[in-house]
Amino acid sequence: MLENAMTLPSAPAATKSEKPDLRVGDDYATRYGFHDVEEYFHKGRKGLSHEVVEMVSRMKKEPDWMRELRHQALDIYHSKPMPGWGDQELLRSIDFDDIYYYVKPMAEQGKTWEEVPDKIKRTFERLGIPEAERKFLAGVSAQYESEVVYHSMHEDLQKKGVIFLDMDSGLREHPEIVQRYFATVIPPADNKFAALNSAIWSGGSFIYVPPGVDVGIPLQAYFRINTENMGQFERTLIVADKGSRVHYIEGCTAPVYTTKSLHSAVVELIAFEGAYIRYTTIQNWANNIFNLVTKRAVAHRNATVEWVDGNIGSKLTMKFPCVYLMDEGAKAEILSVAFAGNGQHQDAGAKVIHAAPNTSSRITSKSISKAGGRASYRGMVKVYPKAKHCKVSVECDALLIDKDSRSDTYPTMEIGEDDVQIEHEARVSKVSEEQVFYLMSRGLTEDEARLLIVNGFIEPFTKELPMEYAVELNRLIELEMEGSVG
């Protein structure tokens, strides 16, 4: 599992590497054949340098263009300043030099089930996550029984000509498609974290859907969780050719426990004429993770892109799924939910760029802040001159559960065209005492009443999820809401 291979703080790596009871990333050597340089790389080093980038690229036997792209991206990463906005205090607390950007995969194997925090274990229990899956999610095991499911699904997809691979395999097996589209939506120079990802990316998904093909079932990273799904610097590219349809689901409701502190993914979606892409994320990182993600889609003529984005875990999430509406008839829909608990800052939002006439977008954001958590909506809607007849609707609802919590709304609208319809609304409120009273007078306890209200509040989001995710999400909210009375 490449995720574990990528980086981790020094302590666990040093103290646990001698324990031989795990097989994380066992097949890595055979797959990439990097034993030649193994000696050189044995210890891994903190910090990021051209040497590390070169090594990673060579180990993966990548084509020259990718290696050069990584090196260029690294230069950009070093030259770019940190974002001057957002949660400056938390951002400043990231020590980039104290991170292993690439570690020999064996290095992290020492983790055992006993070391997984009780809170995480309890959550697994409550969510009804199968035993084998739990170990995987906790980073203890690399094996996961859904592999079988994945394989049979994989055959069906192949018949349709759909390519669904991890990004590294995608680059190896379909270099021409990858080279054509990789980093075209999010160039390394886009922002510091996109540059970082471009320099050191590993894992993620690569999907290509041929013209006119409807993938039918949602493609779930979940199914191939034991390959390189949840890497630290994962890179996902989805190309939906003309008239095709695909729904991709990333992550899962179960908490992902890892000792690493920084997760910085890049996700690029390209929807050609008439194509439809829905990308669903439910992020539930452990509460020590900085989750700084760049997600962007381009939608061509009559194409539709939908981001369905749930942020529950992490210490700081900065994630603003974006859609560029490039040609007439393109549509964007961004639906997001953020739950900020104690010590968390969910800085999430949405970004839509209307670069063509007759395009439309709808943004719905729901956030819940509890126990001192902070949820921010940060959004951007831009309409370029001549993009006539655009329709934009933005709605932000925030719910504050207690008096220690905080909710922010920072929407930006830049409108360069007069013939448009733009609406933005935001509301912040607490759980209404009247509603609680009503439900309690019907025999519910106060806890139950509040939970019901919160579940109702995020219902527009949950109803967009596949059944099993919706059920898990509701259970998770139940768990997060426990003891919120008083």
Add this chain to the structure above:
Amino acid sequence: MPHAALADPRAAVQAIARRSSEPAWSLEVRERALQAYLDSSLPDRVQHLWRYTDPAPFAPADLSPPSAAAENQGTAGEREPGVRVLGLAEALRSEPDLVRAHLGKLVGDHASSEGSGKFEALNLAAWTAGTLVHVARNVRVEKPIHLLQAFPRPQAPEAFLATRILLVVEEGAEVTLIDECEGGGPGLKLSSAVEVFAAGAARVRYVAVQRLDKSVVYHVAQRANVARDAHLLTAIASLGGGVTKSDFGSYLTGPGSNVELVGFLFGEGRQHFDHHTLHDHRAGKSWSNLDFRVVLKDRSRSTYTGLIRIEPGCPDSEAYQENRNLLLNEGTRAESIPELEILTDEVKCTHGATMGTLDAQHLFYLMSRGIDRAEAVRLIVSGFVEPTLARLDPDLRERLRAHVEERVRGL
């Protein structure tokens, strides 16, 4: 250093203080503010407050005031007992304690007043014209106090002028202040600072009517401190100016404080407006409402950023904010950034923003009734601003409606 070009600013500031024989403490205030101005770099354009407006034109090359400064009109005349309207320089000498207790406390340098930035410090360092309005306890001023500042066309290619208003309203008092400015011309950089102190249960109406020449570079910062059960209405009509950067804000510091801001701006030609508002709730049971409407034509541009902040421990507060933008033709640009920062749960808080052009159905309806297109447009634009005017008392409404009508006639 961004101020390499600034010719001996200390000497200029000393000359300003000497000219009106200011007390020593006033010069100290000026010098400290000047230092703050010189020490700070131009505002960061990454932060959204200055993302859409280049701060460089607001920095003057010379602080010495032009020989012919604006004359305050309308300040003279008999006042009711308990009301004092004085030139600020005069008040420094005649009311030193009053001025000293308030000057620069809301808009000044970062040491004297929180949240003040570079250009606020500049004003405190280099103001040359100003007015103090003081209303004593429980005095109700029936007639609005009208300050009209008419600025002459500058003689030099560049002229800098800073003016201040200090409005101190004691407990239970009631007053309306109309702050109107007009005139000026190419090369004029105008800085204005307005500090409003509304003590307990005071009722204050502050009306800012800006009709400057469309070449003036105008910076205005207003802050109000609104105490327990006090009520402040701020009404803004932004009509003139070439580049206008304005910042109107209130601190709701007492329970039961009530703040309302209504405003509109009309942009035409190549006018550039950048308005910011702040409603900072620092006490429970405080209430604020904001309604800001923007009409743009030709190649004019407006940026509106408005922050509602409810600090921790301010239960039962309510804050509402609405920003509507009407874009009359292609080539106009509008930005809207309404923001909420809510740190208390027992609150009601909403904001809304809309942008769009004239509703084709409305136009069609009116034209089908035999009204020509131009008149139909005028009717719709008047109707767009009307809900804002309707919030005002009849006398203010009529006064502002006259400005709206003047603009609408030109459509």
